[in-house]
Amino acid sequence: MSTVSPHSDTPKIELIGVKKAFGPKKVLDGVDLSVAKGESFVIIGGSGTGKSVMLKSILGLLRPDAGTIKVDGEETTHIDGRARDRVMTKFGMLFQGGALFDSLPVWQNVAFGLIQGQGMKRSQARDIAIEKLAAVGLGPDVANLSPAELSGGMQKRVSLARAIATTPEIIFFDEPTTGLDPIMADVINDLIVKCVRDLGATALTITHDMASARKISDRIGMLYQGKLIWQGPTSAIDDSGNAYVDQFIHGRAEGPIQMQVKLG
């Protein structure tokens, strides 16, 4: 789905040897990743393998214990203050649960980054919010509703509209189809593909929904025990030659990945 050659010189996002532990538990254990400009990269992996931690580390919400994170070639691992604010303007994020502000109506949620982040006038920001809502298939009638009045699918669309409202260069998707029925999940997948293509943005998605991963990605990587154990083009995932990847994409209980299940 990429619109720009994924072989630009400087990677849009680069992780080198990123490590993160919480107490004795190593969550990321030397992750290396490179995502080119305009590319859509999907990270798959089971629950608790460190996908969200990796995403939050790139976003600056968590600080890695070791390693380097670069955005557009600029090291962002330890930046704060205005330098961090400047990098954050490049990002858009769709949270797993939507993370809509329930104290604000829908249009203010969508326009939040424009009003608070960019200082845009409310009337102008509202027009853009209505436009972005239309881009995700929602009419202006939902603009004044509270997020609590929307269904799960509609909340996800509003969250997507908010993620793209500031025209970000990089969009992160955290489990974009979790909790949705298959049809709504496919609608969200289509919207993600369309929005990322229209913006010419780079996308980094974490999911364990293989249908979603196949549909929205140019490349896929699998995270297991804190390491990216395989990465390659989406078309190659069925022939990865990696037993862990095979077990995961086919959803088999038997294989090298042992789930800790306690009965009784």
Added chain:
Amino acid sequence: MGFLSGIGRATLVFLAATGRLALFTARGLSHCVRPPFYPRLLVQQMREIGYNSLPVVGLTALFTGMVLALQSYTGFARFNASSAIATVVVLSITRELGPVMAGLMVAGRVGAAMAAEIGTMRVTEQVDALTTLSTNPFKYLVAPRLLAGTLMLPCLVLVADIIGVFGGYVVSIYRLGFNPSAYLTSTAQYLQTIDVVSGLVKAAAFGFIIALMGCYNGYHSKGGAQGVGAATTHAVVSASIMILMINYLLTGLFFS
């Protein structure tokens, strides 16, 4: 040995918690004086903390003043000192009961609400969403609440002082049969500026503490509903205890 290591562990945990709170306070204060500012949110919080707390604080002050007059009378009448009731009521209300009762009531009403709101935002990733939308959560959530708490508690206490004294006046005149003019004269005679000012300074400190503990506990809440519930409880309990401690320290500072 086990006993000593237990004390050591508890001391380290206490010091770590104190350090975290001190850093949070410093960070919150620094964002109160650095742009960008959110005047709309500040006004919203001032309305929530001040205007919306008026009924509960007013009723508390009214009944406190009434009870104070009644109790003072039953005690002072034994020593033929009932003429001192007006002075006792006004000094007790302005110096101690007005700020402390208002602080405790607001801690229960507003501190709990702050911890629950910010805690829910934390566990539903809304705080992270603020960051990704180029908005500092400290500036957007913490600073307006700290400022509003510090500014509005003195206003509430001023109103509570007036209502509390009025409560004492009503009981003294209509139940105990005092002369209205003499009661008012006694009320004004021994009241000094420092009595009211000390109460207002205490109120500002209490307002800051209530908002700080609400924000701190909410911001650091973990897990789901249980975590938010625990944060709410901690916010109210810690703010209430700190109000009583700081009240003692400030009373010592003003009147010892």
